[in-house]
Amino acid sequence: MEEQGRRGNVITVFSTASAVGKTLVAINMAAELARLGYRVCLVDLDLQFGDVCNYLHLVPERTIADAQQAAASNAEAFDAMQFLDVYKCDEISFSVMAAPLRIDEAYNMSASAVQHILQRLQFRFDFVVADTTSAFSEMNLMIMDMSTIITFLGIVDFIPTIKNMKIGCDTIRSLGYENGKIRLVLNRSNSKTKIDLEDVENILGEPFYHVLPNDFGAAWDATMAGVPLVRNADTALARDLRALVARYTNLEVADESSQNNGMSWFKRIFN
């Protein structure tokens, strides 16, 4: 029988240009939500070459491929929670559903099976954060349909990237989602380029919802150390990532007291 009850948010981090920092942003969103006290599961939907576990220094014992197999062989007994790893760092703790270990497993994953798994996770978590690939694949369209919010991540480096961002934006808009569902986020706003932010916003036809500063050094250090940036608010990038999550959770003012208030308010909704 289908499970009934409250289903958590799904936040998808998507882009149409590659290497824009999807994984970094997805991990830090998950970490920040967890830091604020939410139950969070990060799902790596870059099935073939996912980097979530690489970034977090996790060696997963079970993956989404195992979950698909278990659900297929015995749907009644299937428990998605058994296919999660837990990431812990100081007070931050969240669950991770890892990408398949083998490429052939990844190649054979179906969008409907993944959808089924994610729906199960929605009953257990306040937030399911999904990292994706840069394509309008069946898998990505499925997760976008399921999503509460789509974080459409872009960078401004050179013309082909902007062309793909524009095409991506237009295509997403053609899917007929409500305006508030898609949030344009610009990563690395100060990277060396001669292209103007305003020009890009004109091309895209809307301003960026949020802008993250370029701090390759901080991002690199965090990746190498296997820790989320938002653990400390000591870099501008970390502070802006925190601020982005605060906007998602409607905690516009990010000082400690209002965060706590907001949290209890939010907890009421979920518990």
Added chain:
Amino acid sequence: MDYQVILVENNRLMLERLSSVIRGTSGFSLAARYQQAGDALGQSAMFKPNIILLDIDEKGNLGLVPEFASAFPGAAILCISSHWDAKESDQIAQAGAKGYLVKPFSSEELTEAVQTFSKSGMAQGSEVLAFFSPKGKSGKTTLIANLAMSLAARSGEPVGIIDADLQFGDMAVFFNLEPKSTIVEATRDVKFLSPITLNPYFMAVPEAENIRVLCGTKKPEFAEMVEIAPFEDLVRMAQSLFRYVLIDLPPGFNPISVASAELADTTYVVAMVGGGFEVLHMKRALDVFKAWPDYEQRVKTIFTRVSPCTEKERELLEQELGYPVSSIIPNEYLLVSAAANSGRMAVDVQPDTPLSKNINRLSKDIMGRRIQWGAP
């Protein structure tokens, strides 16, 4: 002077029809026509032909191509057939025919065929090079565009680029082209096409006359319209037009990248240094290709944005990867992006940079390999 044409066509009605097309084409004279190939072989010398149109639907005619070739060394033999066949096309190129034309043809198609094939002949031993990357942002579009420039300039032979990165292909932007037709139309129409009628689907590159580009889709949703079997036919047909066919693939393993790699003589796995996990991804990708018994010959690796771009660095990458690294391309972000923003190529803009040198070295390797293979 007009081209002196000999027409060999067994079917009486088709003979009439094609004769009137040839007579009506400016620049072409019908010198003589025959229903039997043997007659043409024995009697055409009288007319000093420079083009022989030989019907190969007639049994036995295909086998006569070498005899025609040696009897009329000054003439281009163009085989004509009611349909285009990849295997046959290969055979006739080997036998010494210059080109292939599907009948009945129009005056435009005849003219186009002679123009196309008189430059280089039908590409013989054409090589397909597929460029695969585990993840996006590998630098492979930059690499392919510059490599094509280098191959075309150094070999003087025609180079075709197929942008099969179906959703987000950037080749049109790199070459500053406004495609009138794309891979979507080409695969849709391929069953009605021959190399000559396929050629216009590829866009000419103003800065490089030897390069033609079949651009990617204009919108991501069109990607679904490209089916695998016609795509494979398209690649085989393009081999009749280009000595080198370079295919830009979407990231990861998907039906189009798998089909292309299967078809290709060489698959280059390309990754950009910088993300931290590129060697790991390349290893995973190579593990999949290792299912081929001859993968060591067919699969090569390239790292881009390597810094410092030295032999020592290449060896380090090779050690880490546990597989030969064929080429390393240095980081010339500003040069490449400035060139790409203006629709030009770095090898063209600044031929003396390390980037250009390494790409030229790669194209030399590719050409050298061909010569070796061609030797008995």
